[in-house]
Amino acid sequence: MSRPCAIVGSGLAGFCAYATLRKGGLEPAEIAVFGTDPDPAAVWRVRSAAIRQQRMRSESDGHCAPSSFPGLAVRAALRRRSPAPLLRSVCDRYHPTVGEFLEHVDELRAATGWEESVQVVRVNRVRAVDGGFEVGGHGTFPHVLLATGHPGLAWPEGLAADPRAVHAYEPHDFAETVEIVGAGMAAATEWLNALAAGASVVSVRRREPERRPLNLPRELFSRRGLAGFHRLATAERIEFLRRFGAPSYPAGREWDEPVEQARHRGRFRVAAELNGAPQVVCATGFKRGFRHDPLLARLVAEHGLEVAGDWIVLTADSTVESLTDRERTLALAGVPAQWAFPAADTLVGAKYAARRFLRRVNAWRTR
Amino acid sequence: MAYTLRGRIESRIAAALAPLVAGCILALVLQAWWPVELAGLMLGVGLLFDAAYHRLVPYQPGWAALPLGLLELGAIMGLARVLDVGAPLWAALAFYAGSWLLAQTLGHAVFPLARLSYGEDGGELGRAGGGLAAGALAVLAAAGGIAWATQPPVVHLAAGVHEGPLVLDHSQELVGVPGTVVRGGIVVTADDVTIRDVTVIGGEHGIQVESAERVLLERVSVLDATLDGINVRRSQVTIRDCSISMLGREFGQGIDISFTADLEPSVIENCQLAGGQEGIFLGSVHAMARDNHVRATTLRGITVTEMSTASVEENTVEDSLGIGIYCSDYSMCDISENSVTGIRPDHESSDSMREGYGIVSHYWAHAEVADNEVSRSPHVWGEFSDAYIIFE
Numbered sequence: 001m002s003r004p005c006a007i008v009g010s011g012l013a014g015f016c017a018y019a020t021l022r023k024g025g026l027e028p029a030e031i032a033v034f035g036t037d038p039d040p041a042a043v044w045r046v047r048s049a050a051i052r053q054q055r056m057r058s059e060s061d062g063h064c065a066p067s068s069f070p071g072l073a074v075r076a077a078l079r080r081r082s083p084a085p086l087l088r089s090v091c092d093r094y095h096p097t098v099g100e101f102l103e104h105v106d107e108l109r110a111a112t113g114w115e116e117s118v119q120v121v122r123v124n125r126v127r128a129v130d131g132g133f134e135v136g137g138h139g140t141f142p143h144v145l146l147a148t149g150h151p152g153l154a155w156p157e158g159l160a161a162d163p164r165a166v167h168a169y170e171p172h173d174f175a176e177t178v179e180i181v182g183a184g185m186a187a188a189t190e191w192l193n194a195l196a197a198g199a200s201v202v203s204v205r206r207r208e209p210e211r212r213p214l215n216l217p218r219e220l221f222s223r224r225g226l227a228g229f230h231r232l233a234t235a236e237r238i239e240f241l242r243r244f245g246a247p248s249y250p251a252g253r254e255w256d257e258p259v260e261q262a263r264h265r266g267r268f269r270v271a272a273e274l275n276g277a278p279q280v281v282c283a284t285g286f287k288r289g290f291r292h293d294p295l296l297a298r299l300v301a302e303h304g305l306e307v308a309g310d311w312i313v314l315t316a317d318s319t320v321e322s323l324t325d326r327e328r329t330l331a332l333a334g335v336p337a338q339w340a341f342p343a344a345d346t347l348v349g350a351k352y353a354a355r356r357f358l359r360r361v362n363a364w365r366t367r
Numbered sequence: 368m369a370y371t372l373r374g375r376i377e378s379r380i381a382a383a384l385a386p387l388v389a390g391c392i393l394a395l396v397l398q399a400w401w402p403v404e405l406a407g408l409m410l411g412v413g414l415l416f417d418a419a420y421h422r423l424v425p426y427q428p429g430w431a432a433l434p435l436g437l438l439e440l441g442a443i444m445g446l447a448r449v450l451d452v453g454a455p456l457w458a459a460l461a462f463y464a465g466s467w468l469l470a471q472t473l474g475h476a477v478f479p480l481a482r483l484s485y486g487e488d489g490g491e492l493g494r495a496g497g498g499l500a501a502g503a504l505a506v507l508a509a510a511g512g513i514a515w516a517t518q519p520p521v522v523h524l525a526a527g528v529h530e531g532p533l534v535l536d537h538s539q540e541l542v543g544v545p546g547t548v549v550r551g552g553i554v555v556t557a558d559d560v561t562i563r564d565v566t567v568i569g570g571e572h573g574i575q576v577e578s579a580e581r582v583l584l585e586r587v588s589v590l591d592a593t594l595d596g597i598n599v600r601r602s603q604v605t606i607r608d609c610s611i612s613m614l615g616r617e618f619g620q621g622i623d624i625s626f627t628a629d630l631e632p633s634v635i636e637n638c639q640l641a642g643g644q645e646g647i648f649l650g651s652v653h654a655m656a657r658d659n660h661v662r663a664t665t666l667r668g669i670t671v672t673e674m675s676t677a678s679v680e681e682n683t684v685e686d687s688l689g690i691g692i693y694c695s696d697y698s699m700c701d702i703s704e705n706s707v708t709g710i711r712p713d714h715e716s717s718d719s720m721r722e723g724y725g726i727v728s729h730y731w732a733h734a735e736v737a738d739n740e741v742s743r744s745p746h747v748w749g750e751f752s753d754a755y756i757i758f759e
């Protein structure tokens with residue numbers, strides 16, 4: 001056993017964890033990464049391209065580097081030789097472009113030696129064994145972080161097999177009239193995309209979307225808000241996660257004006273049900289819950305892990321308590337880690353789990 | 368960032384450590400305590416405000432550092448004035464601005480680099496936070512201990528008459544009570560001397576200060592000195608709330624400060640001066656005379672001369688002979704908001720300047736005057752011998 005750490009998942013959450021471990025002093029040879037693509041942004045790239053995303057919802061610290069400084073605003077200011085990104089950042093108005101973000105990922109990928117650690121294999125099973133965890137027949141590791149990502153696209157009932165339907169996160173064009181199901185960030189982006197393409201849009205939704213700058217209120221990204229969240233009883237925490245899991249997108253003229261103009265011209269309206277349009281775009285996000293992820297579902301079943309609703313119960317440091325002690329660590333990062341950090345599906349959330357994972361690894365190494 | 372209370376306090380203390388150390392170094396260099404006092408005041412005010420911010424500002428965007436910094440600056444400067452921290456204004460502003468910039472750099476760049484989870488920990492610094500707090504407290508305690516140990520001794524003079532002249536040749540505070548009288552004068556030859564609540568009767572000079580700096584004369588009274596009430600040479604003094612009577616004395620001045628132009632400015636404020644040739648005489652000095660009441664002098668009320676640079680403001684000069692306020696001999700005078708009244712012409716003099724002028728600029732002097740009130744005097748102002756007055 002030469003490698004102390006394994007990361008299962010080669011997406012952005014796994015990549016954040018890898019960069020954090022490298023910053024913490026681990027060499028590439030000490031970290032094994034198992035995933036389906038050597039490009040950590042491969043899946044994200046396809047999805048953001050599908051919704052024609054231009055800018056990130058995240059702000060300057062929405063990046064994969066282990067420390068929040070220098071953020072993307074600092075990099076942009078240096079590159080453009082302009083203080084404007086910094087000024088926008090201090091006002092919480094800076095959102096990097098998708099191009100800037102992907103460029104940063106490529107740079108960090110080269111700088112961290114990611115290629116030396118990543119192995120393109122699909123891991124279907126992780127189980128606790130003496131000395132750590134056996135990872136899909138690829139070895140035993142004392143410290144394992146599972147960053148398996150979203151378990152697949154969510155389709156509205158009855159539409160998965162409908163030939164008119166396309167998911168927002170899959171490549172598509174727009175028909176003359178399009179019904180867009182959903183009320184979150186992807187749906188709002190698709191309204192503007194379809195309108196820009198000349199289509200008439202019907203927004204199919206059952207409730208008005210929340211408007212907030214980030215996925216969650218800002219306090220919940222730090223210990224100030226998390227302390228209260230971690231004190232919630234199980235039922236309250238489930239309710240909390242469901243409430244804040246509801247769709248939202250940012251407020252702002254750039255979102256509202258095109259929609260209002262189209263509404264006045266009769267090209268945008270809201271409906272509660274589908275009504276036979278030639279194309280239905282399902283901006284309904286991803287499946288939710290560990291049961292949709294075969295690896296996690298199997299892990300829970302084989303080890304009898306505690307669960308609550310759709311979530312695996314984790315400690316505040318994003319680890320599975322029953323499988324974590326001084327000698328070994330099993331941690332979750334990314335969307336399955338919401339029990340520890342409600343915004344776990346963001347880049348900041350991925351680093352939250354990664355930093356705590358690093359602390360455990362370092363405590364083990366220096367003992 | 369959404370700070371926790373502990374995060375605010377730890378970040379505040381950590382950012383205050385460097386200014387505290389810098390304050391100690393500056394104090395050594397300047398031989399003054401104000402940098403340490405200011406750094407300590409900044410930390411104290413900051414911690415108090417942090418307690419309020421915690422409730423009022425659950426999430427603090429980056430831009431808020433500017434208005435909150437200005438708010439704290441106002442509170443610090445106000446408290447510095449109330450607590451009599453002797454910091455020069457621009458130096459204090461520069462010290463605060465430097466400390467604020469350092470705190471921003473630490474909070475946005477250095478702390479997040481040093482502690483990866485700084486942001487999500489709400490500004491908490493972990494074990495380092497405790498160490499830095501201990502370090503800051505140690506610096507403050509050490510500075511406080513040194514300040515305490517090096518405080519000049521306080522000498523209390525009881526009520527009653529003490530025979531002089533008293534010679535103060537080492538740093539000390541000489542403090543009297545109502546009824547404390549020193550007969551025969553006091554001579555100060557050491558730095559960092561304070562004389563407070565003492566009446567001096569007689570002596571060639573009531574109080575003489577010779578080659579000393581940071582001398583404070585507060586609530587002193589002088590009567591019947593032969594020459595000057597207070598005579599200052601090659602020294603830096605602050606004279607506050609004094610009372611000097613030279614009535615009946617043909618020569619001598621109420622306060623005479625000379626040959627201090629290369630030193631920190633001297634200040635005379637809120638003094639009552641009666642009689643003598645001149646109430647206040649400033650020769651070759653850098654000084655300010657403010658809010659004093661000068662009356663019944665036989666030569667001039669207030670004189671600034673011999674290449675001095677001085678502000679003369681908010682004083683009252685009345686019933687003086689010849690000239691009220693006099694700026695002469697290449698001096699630069701800022702004369703504003705004074706009240707000059709009842710200046711009488713000196714009929715025994717053939718000098719045309721002495722025909723009863725409220726304000727005179729003489730011999731290449733340069734006087735800037737503004738908002739003065741001259742009344743019951745033959746002439747409001749006059750320029751003589753290539754001097755000039757600029758009215759603002």
